[in-house]
Amino acid sequence: MSSHTPAIQENMMVHDSTFEPGIQVYNMKLGMWVFLLSEVMFFTSLIGTYIILRFAHPDHFAVPGEVLNVPLTAFNTFFLICSSMTMVKAFAAIQKGDQKGLKLWLLATIVIGACFVGIQAIEYAALTHEGFVPMAAKYHALGRTGVEGGAVLGGPLYGATFYTMTGFHGAHVSIGVICLTFVLIRAMRGHYTHSDHRGVELIGLYWHFVDLVWIILFTIVYLI
Amino acid sequence: MTTETQTHEEHHDPPYMLIFLVLLVMTLAEVGYAFLPLPKFWLALGLCVMAIWKAVLVALYYMHLRSEPRRLWILVAAPMPLVVILIAAVITEF
Numbered sequence: 001m002s003s004h005t006p007a008i009q010e011n012m013m014v015h016d017s018t019f020e021p022g023i024q025v026y027n028m029k030l031g032m033w034v035f036l037l038s039e040v041m042f043f044t045s046l047i048g049t050y051i052i053l054r055f056a057h058p059d060h061f062a063v064p065g066e067v068l069n070v071p072l073t074a075f076n077t078f079f080l081i082c083s084s085m086t087m088v089k090a091f092a093a094i095q096k097g098d099q100k101g102l103k104l105w106l107l108a109t110i111v112i113g114a115c116f117v118g119i120q121a122i123e124y125a126a127l128t129h130e131g132f133v134p135m136a137a138k139y140h141a142l143g144r145t146g147v148e149g150g151a152v153l154g155g156p157l158y159g160a161t162f163y164t165m166t167g168f169h170g171a172h173v174s175i176g177v178i179c180l181t182f183v184l185i186r187a188m189r190g191h192y193t194h195s196d197h198r199g200v201e202l203i204g205l206y207w208h209f210v211d212l213v214w215i216i217l218f219t220i221v222y223l224i
Numbered sequence: 225m226t227t228e229t230q231t232h233e234e235h236h237d238p239p240y241m242l243i244f245l246v247l248l249v250m251t252l253a254e255v256g257y258a259f260l261p262l263p264k265f266w267l268a269l270g271l272c273v274m275a276i277w278k279a280v281l282v283a284l285y286y287m288h289l290r291s292e293p294r295r296l297w298i299l300v301a302a303p304m305p306l307v308v309i310l311i312a313a314v315i316t317e318f
Binding site for chain 1: 237240241243245246248251252255256258259266268271272274275276278279282283285286287292293295296299301302303306307310313315316318
């Protein structure tokens with residue numbers, strides 16, 4: 001045992017019964033990482049399609065800030081980064097056996113995550129009101145300062161790709177909030193301890209991945 | 225086991241608040257950079273570099289990849305060439 005690195009010792013100490021000799025992490029963590037890697041490919045197909053279509057049909061897309069609300073979404077990005085911080089604080093709390101800290105930070109993560117989804121819903125409502133819709137036949141984006149009857153900004157591909165990418169990401173965030181709520185309930189029932197808090201770590205990995213995807217999405221869709 | 229527990233308890237947390245502040249500052253820098261009067265190529269390159277840097281920080285510190293076994297790093301890195309190939313191969317069609 002003394003010949004292993006501290007990370008491996010940690011895994012062995014906590015999860016001896018399911019120790020995986022290959023990748024040297026416990027099975028559930030390996031499973032979550034493999035799932036997240038499949039999600040990388042999933043979002044690659046969406047974001048990659050957007051990049052390729054934007055490259056091939058630049059007339060269908062608008063410059064940053066013309067159609068999309070960059071300040072609001074930048075604030076939303078800040079929100080999601082905050083939730084990542086609260087999630088890691090929750091994990092750090094249970095690592096030290098701090099049950100109260102775990103619950104409080106988990107609750108904070110849930111609230112902030114729900115706010116992110118709420119702000120995105122508000123953004124969707126404003127965008128559809130301005131004519132920026134996913135349906136090709138009804139697309140007539142006038143932009144944030146446009147007037148009725150004015151020039152249409154971009155084309156149907158813009159709406160379709162935007163709502164597909166951000167919609168799927170929003171769905172992932174929503175599912176994450178539901179799972180976090182489940183973890184919080186289990187935390188309130190005392191299921192997690194200093195020596196066994198795998199559930200917290202696993203949902204933490206998922207939540208940080210969702211934040212990571214948004215970091216990429218926000219840059220590519222809103223800023224470039 | 226007790227010695228290992230004590231060693232674990234003495235282990236300091238990664239600098240979560242510092243990483244949070246760095247992510248925040250970089251997000252603000254990205255938004256500011258996006259509206260600079262630069263050629264599109266340099267705008268896109270700079271923004272991608274900043275976004276990837278932020279993503280790496282989240283992966284290393286918040287997802288604790290930094291303290292995970294190196295074999296897991298190899299597994300995590302596996303899709304990255306596929307990502308590049310998938311986009312580059314199709315984009316060359318246009």
